[in-house]
Amino acid sequence: MRVKSKKVDLAEGDLTPMIDMAFQLIAFFMVLINFAQTESNDRVKLPSSQLVKPPEAPLEFPIILHVAQDGEVFLGGDSFTAETLRVGLNNEIAVIKAEGKSVKDANVVIRAHKDTAAGDVQEVIRVAQEVNLENFALRVKEDRS
Amino acid sequence: MKIRNREEAQETQLNMTSMIDIVFLLLIFFVMTFKIVELEGDFSVRMPLAGNDSVAMDSTELPLKLRMRADERGRLTSISLNEIDLGDDFTQLRGNVISLIGTSTPVEGDDGPEIEIDTDYNLRYEYVIRAITAVSGYKDGNEVVKLIEKIKFAKPRR
Numbered sequence: 473m474r475v476k477s478k479k480v481d482l483a484e485g486d487l488t489p490m491i492d493m494a495f496q497l498i499a500f501f502m503v504l505i506n507f508a509q510t511e512s513n514d515r516v517k518l519p520s521s522q523l524v525k526p527p528e529a530p531l532e533f534p535i536i537l538h539v540a541q542d543g544e545v546f547l548g549g550d551s552f553t554a555e556t557l558r559v560g561l562n563n564e565i566a567v568i569k570a571e572g573k574s575v576k577d578a579n580v581v582i583r584a585h586k587d588t589a590a591g592d593v594q595e596v597i598r599v600a601q602e603v604n605l606e607n608f609a610l611r612v613k614e615d616r617s
Numbered sequence: 618m619k620i621r622n623r624e625e626a627q628e629t630q631l632n633m634t635s636m637i638d639i640v641f642l643l644l645i646f647f648v649m650t651f652k653i654v655e656l657e658g659d660f661s662v663r664m665p666l667a668g669n670d671s672v673a674m675d676s677t678e679l680p681l682k683l684r685m686r687a688d689e690r691g692r693l694t695s696i697s698l699n700e701i702d703l704g705d706d707f708t709q710l711r712g713n714v715i716s717l718i719g720t721s722t723p724v725e726g727d728d729g730p731e732i733e734i735d736t737d738y739n740l741r742y743e744y745v746i747r748a749i750t751a752v753s754g755y756k757d758g759n760e761v762v763k764l765i766e767k768i769k770f771a772k773p774r775r
Contacts, residue, residue, distance in 0.1 A: 487633050494640045501647030519743040521750040524658025590745045591738030594773035601666040609659035612746055
């Protein structure tokens with residue numbers, strides 16, 4: 473008797489639609505990803521306003537100050553209080569001056585938490601004014617409703 | 618004639634497993650790093666230190682004074698513009714600003730009216746932004762009508 477050689481049949485589904493979908497998803501996320509374009513801080517939740525629009529051109533020499541709810545100020549990864557902030561600002565100004573620009577060209581971007589005491593923000597502004605900074609930008613979230 | 622042992626048509630099949638592994642790794646990477654970016658914008662304020670600003674002294678126009686009072690928990694209790702009490706209504710504040718400066722000629726540059734914001738120390742920053750929003754303009758459809766562009770803060774109250 474002749475024995476028919478049986479082929480082992482692997483049960484294999486059609487993977488094409490799944491791969492299609494997976495590539496579509498990858499393409500979607502790749503297009504939408506942007507690496508740390510916003511300088512955000514976890515402890516800061518910005519207030520919102522209907523009037524602001526995202527700036528067309530990035531600010532010149534931005535000094536970004538994050539003001540947390542308790543008044544703590546973050547500048548470039550270091551934490552300051554309104555009293556000690558002057559040290560941090562002087563470092564930033566030294567960098568700006570090293571590039572041959574004046575202090576007046578710098579823009580201080582203030583990202584303050586929405587429940588921070590307004591006085592704390594004013595103190596931060598006062599300290600910045602004392603080191604001759606004069607351009608401020610109060611950063612808020614765009615409210616589209 | 619019957620043909621025996623006809624060769625079976627063989628499909629060439631790639632092994633997909635490794636590709637799918639990589640694809641899923643990539644997918645997981647992008648999903649994890651995905652973050653919806655909230656659009657942000659700035660209120661630009663030019664505030665030199667009051668002492669060495671001679672321009673402000675020359676100006677014949679005194680700034681409008683906006684006083685904001687807070688309760689002990691930082692909530693807004695009252696706003697007053699040039700000593701006129703406006704309750705805690707920002708639309709009324711905007712209305713008053715419009716009636717004071719008029720809307721017929723939108724101001725540009727350094728010659729526009731100025732407003733000085735004087736708030737209680739513990740007032741929440743959010744209310745200050747709402748006040749700045751109210752005095753700096755309003756939305757007419759999709760157009761933004763500008764009112765006051767020069768904003769400054771009074772000395773902080775301790």
